[in-house]
Amino acid sequence: MKLFTALLLLCCIHAAAQPALIPEPKQLSWGKSELRIGGLSVRSADFPQEAARLSRLLEEQHLPAPGTKQPAFLIRKKPMGKEAYRLEVNAGGILLEASTAQGAFYGIQTFMQLLHEGAVPFCKISDEPAFSWRGYMVDVGRNYQSMALLKEQIEVMAKYKYNIFHFHLTEDIAWRLAVKQYPQLTAAEHMIRNKGKFYSEADMRELIKFCADRHILLVPEIDMPGHSAAFKRAMATDMQSDSGVVIVKNILREFCDTYQLPYIHIGGDEVHIKNKNFLPEMTGQLHDAGKRTIGWSPGGNVGAETIRQLWGDAGVTDSTFSYIDSRYFYINHMDPLESAVSIYFRQIGGRLKEDRNMKGGTLCLWHDRNVRSEEDMMRMNPVYPALLAFSEKAWKGGGVKGFQVKITDTAAFAKFERRLVRHGKEYFHQKPFPYTAQSNLKWQLYGPFDNGGDLSRRFAPENGDLPKPAMEATGGTIILRHWWPLVQSWLPPQKPNSTWYATTRIWSDADTTAGYWIGFYNLSRSPATDSPPKGAWDKKESKVWVNGTLIPPPEWQHGGQKGQLETPLTDEGYEYREPTPIQLRKGWNTVLIKAPVGSFESRDWNNPVKWMFTFAPAPVDE
Numbered sequence: 167m168k169l170f171t172a173l174l175l176l177c178c179i180h181a182a183a184q185p186a187l188i189p190e191p192k193q194l195s196w197g198k199s200e201l202r203i204g205g206l207s208v209r210s211a212d213f214p215q216e217a218a219r220l221s222r223l224l225e226e227q228h229l230p231a232p233g234t235k236q237p238a239f240l241i242r243k244k245p246m247g248k249e250a251y252r253l254e255v256n257a258g259g260i261l262l263e264a265s266t267a268q269g270a271f272y273g274i275q276t277f278m279q280l281l282h283e284g285a286v287p288f289c290k291i292s293d294e295p296a297f298s299w300r301g302y303m304v305d306v307g308r309n310y311q312s313m314a315l316l317k318e319q320i321e322v323m324a325k326y327k328y329n330i331f332h333f334h335l336t337e338d339i340a341w342r343l344a345v346k347q348y349p350q351l352t353a354a355e356h357m358i359r360n361k362g363k364f365y366s367e368a369d370m371r372e373l374i375k376f377c378a379d380r381h382i383l384l385v386p387e388i389d390m391p392g393h394s395a396a397f398k399r400a401m402a403t404d405m406q407s408d409s410g411v412v413i414v415k416n417i418l419r420e421f422c423d424t425y426q427l428p429y430i431h432i433g434g435d436e437v438h439i440k441n442k443n444f445l446p447e448m449t450g451q452l453h454d455a456g457k458r459t460i461g462w463s464p465g466g467n468v469g470a471e472t473i474r475q476l477w478g479d480a481g482v483t484d485s486t487f488s489y490i491d492s493r494y495f496y497i498n499h500m501d502p503l504e505s506a507v508s509i510y511f512r513q514i515g516g517r518l519k520e521d522r523n524m525k526g527g528t529l530c531l532w533h534d535r536n537v538r539s540e541e542d543m544m545r546m547n548p549v550y551p552a553l554l555a556f557s558e559k560a561w562k563g564g565g566v567k568g569f570q571v572k573i574t575d576t577a578a579f580a581k582f583e584r585r586l587v588r589h590g591k592e593y594f595h596q597k598p599f600p601y602t603a604q605s606n607l608k609w610q611l612y613g614p615f616d617n618g619g620d621l622s623r624r625f626a627p628e629n630g631d632l633p634k635p636a637m638e639a640t641g642g643t644i645i646l647r648h649w650w651p652l653v654q655s656w657l658p659p660q661k662p663n664s665t666w667y668a669t670t671r672i673w674s675d676a677d678t679t680a681g682y683w684i685g686f687y688n689l690s691r692s693p694a695t696d697s698p699p700k701g702a703w704d705k706k707e708s709k710v711w712v713n714g715t716l717i718p719p720p721e722w723q724h725g726g727q728k729g730q731l732e733t734p735l736t737d738e739g740y741e742y743r744e745p746t747p748i749q750l751r752k753g754w755n756t757v758l759i760k761a762p763v764g765s766f767e768s769r770d771w772n773n774p775v776k777w778m779f780t781f782a783p784a785p786v787d788e
Contacts, residue, residue: 184287185280186585186592188554189327189561197288201255203229203238204284210241216270217241223278241270249329250294253277255286268381269294272327296519296563299490299526301330301385302553307337307393309533310360311540313369317376318597322550324380325593326557331377332431332528334387335365338395343370343388345417348401356400359536359732370425385429385460388421390414391444392437406441415451422455435462435477442467460490475528479652481516482523491515491527494569494653495556498532501688502548502600502741503643503780504571508653509555510582511574513565520563529556534692538734544598545742546691546735551601554586570654573605573640580605595787600741602683602785604642609759610635611644611656613666621707621762627667628760642683642782644668646761649774665762668779672712672757674750681745681784684710684717686761688780689738693729693772697738700725709760710781712748720746729772745784757781 184196206224210217220239244263246252251264251273262277264270276293280286302323304311320331335343340357342364354362365373370386377384391405391414403410421430430452434445445466449459453471463474475490482489491514497505515524529552533543543549559565566574573579583605590599612635615625626633637656645655646666657666674680686708689695698704703719710717720743723736737743763777 185282186588187276187279188585188589189558190582190585191276191291191293192562193290193292195290197256197290199257200285200287201257201260202285203281206238206260208239208241210270212243213241213264213267213270216267216274219271220274220277223274227281227284229284241273247294249298251276251291252293253289253291255280255289257288260286268329271324271381275325275327278325295327295561297514297524297526297560298520299330299528300328300557300560301332301490301526301528302328302556303332303334303387303492303528303530305334305337305530305532305534306342306365307334307389307396308339308359309537309540309543310340310342310363311543313372315540315544316373319549319553320373320377320380320382322553323382326554327561328553328557329382330385330528331373331382332385332387332530333373334389334431336387336389336396337393340364341396341400343386343421345420347416347420348413350400351397353400356396358396367424374425374427383429384427385431386421386425386427387431387433387460388417389433390448391439391441391466392435393433394437406439406444411441411444411447414448418448418451419455422452422457427457429458429460431460431475432468432472433462434466434468435464437466439466463489473525476515485523487523489515489524491524492530494650495527495529496532496692497529497547497549497552498534498691500548500552501643501645501685501778501780502551503602503604503641503683503782504645504688505548505552506555506583506586506601507573507579507641507643508569508571509552509559510579511566511570512559513567514559514563516567518563518565526560527556529553532692534731535694536732536734538736541598542734542742543691545600546739548600548741550594550597550599551586551590554589555582558582568654569650569652571643571645571648572654572656576605576640590785599785602642602782604782605640607640607642607670607782609639609641609644609668609670611637611639611666611668614660614664615666616661617663617665617762617764619663619764621665621764623665623762625665625667627669627758632669639668643688643778643780645776645778647763647766647775647777649768649776655777660763662763662765665760668759668761670757670781672750672755674752674755676752678750679747680750681786682748683740683780683782683784684746685740685780686778687776688740688778689735690774691735693774694731695729695772697724697727697729698722706762706764706777707760708762708779710779711758713751713755715749717746717748740780 208217238259241262251269254261262273341351344366352364459472461468464478473488514527517524617623648655686704
């Protein structure tokens with residue numbers, strides 16, 4: 167690259183350590199050395215805004231100012247896909263090529279992950295996404311999020327090449343979107359939580375611009391005609407009534423006139439459609455206004471022009487429709503350690519990459535349950551680990567069909583996990599990042615033992631008499647049977663009233679006390695699930711021993727309390743309570759897990775039967 171002259175650059179003669187890139191590029195080859203950066207000058211006649219962005223990012227690295235020689239980093243235009251880029255680093259400098267500013271932006275994000283302690287390894291990268299729709303959704307109708315928290319998440323989205331921010335604005339709990347014609351919609355007295363908290367026109371414009379500056383499209387959702395109890399309280403009428411139809415049309419007309427956005431999500435799910443003309447009239451009005459519409463599937467009666475966003479069991483059912491996949495991409499239902507596993511192994515929409523029907527996917531955060539503070543939504547849900555895992559999946563594509571929560575290709579997952587853990591330590595050390603390495607945890611599973619409905623019944627493994635293991639499992643969270651039948655868990659179909667055991671060994675260099683994540687029932691943050699009973703890990707008589715010593719459960723703050731949506735969670739999940747202290751002795755330590763189950767029939771939908779256990783070393787702040 168004689169066109170570019172490095173300034174204040176020295177090429178190291180030793181091989182550079184390979185950075186951890188997420189998402190991993192489509193094509194990547196490493197060189198044998200690295201570029202030591204003492205200062206960089208950035209030049210681009212084609213993409214001046216992206217060049218200025220990169221210059222600002224480099225300034226934040228506190229690198230010395232560039233000298234008077236030719237620039238070392240050139241960004242130039244070259245024909246390729248809209249979101250594609252090429253990046254090369256060698257002794258002559260750095261070249262980034264793209265056909266659009268968006269592609270250049272993605273190349274810059276990759277470069278900033280390559281840059282470490284003033285050095286960039288030699289490499290050649292040719293990259294583009296497998297899916298054009300790479301989204302993240304937040305529900306602010308149930309629990310309001312401040313502008314600062316929204317921007318924090320959008321910044322993370324940008325760094326990991328997301329391009330869709332799905333903004334779920336209206337709910338039964340509260341209507342959060344300011345409407346000039348109907349200020350009563352956002353009146354405090356019509357909200358159940360975060361009373362008086364909503365997004366003004368100025369807020370919306372600011373968020374739209376904040377997203378656009380990072381090449382992210384804001385997609386607003388005004389849910390209709392379901393999830394609209396707040397609308398009914400404020401307007402004293404149902405959306406599907408004659409008067410309600412007029413009001414909703416006025417709201418949509420004002421929204422289209424106020425904000426220049428190409429997509430509007432109309433919801434349309436979980437409601438009895440009494441007025442068959444309601445959704446066709448609403449989508450028709452939006453289409454006439456030049457907008458594209460999206461609706462949940464399964465959902466209401468919308469036409470082929472409306473994109474289906476999948477949330478139920480079924481996938482692509484009609485080749486004339488376009489789809490976005492959100493099935494089992496709900497962060498609020500995921501155990502933190504399971505989140506990275508299930509997302510990593512999934513195919514989006516049952517596809518290896520985008521096709522004419524499947525545009526991509528959207529990861530969703532539905533925290534239905536009330537919270538003490540907005541930070542709890544980030545602590546109690548694996549938001550950032552899941553965002554990084556989904557970034558890899560949506561950008562690279564691939565995966566296996568169906569839904570699974572078990573580590574099947576341990577070597578491949580371990581490579582991804584190493585990158586995930588490194589990102590957690592390097593970029594999220596001041597943010598909640600509930601994840602710890604688990605691909606090295608190997609369990610021997612023993613069972614099934616028929617407990618006859620007596621979950622406390624003891625079997626041979628509790629006396630140290632271990633039979634031949636039935637199988638080996640890998641991970642910190644082992645889901646024996648998932649609450650959603652479509653999800654592939656570790657065990658084949660089981661009979662009720664069964665008990666399984668699991669063992670593993672832990673090495674310790676010295677006698678010490680270490681913190682561990684332990685749990686037997688990871689509460690989803692959506693239903694009104696009961697708290698664990700006092701004096702027990704769960705209602706199934708689950709137990710854990712380390713070196714033969716029974717590990718007591720926490721002293722629950724709300725032990726035995728019946729679940730209520732308005733009662734915030736406090737310590738029910740291992741990821742948001744203090745780790746359990748475990749006494750380890752020097753050398754090998756033996757762990758025994760007992761996991762019984764009775765009936766697979768849940769008492770109600772708020773308390774699904776989750777047959778699982780988690781045992782993993784808690785992450786340590788460095």
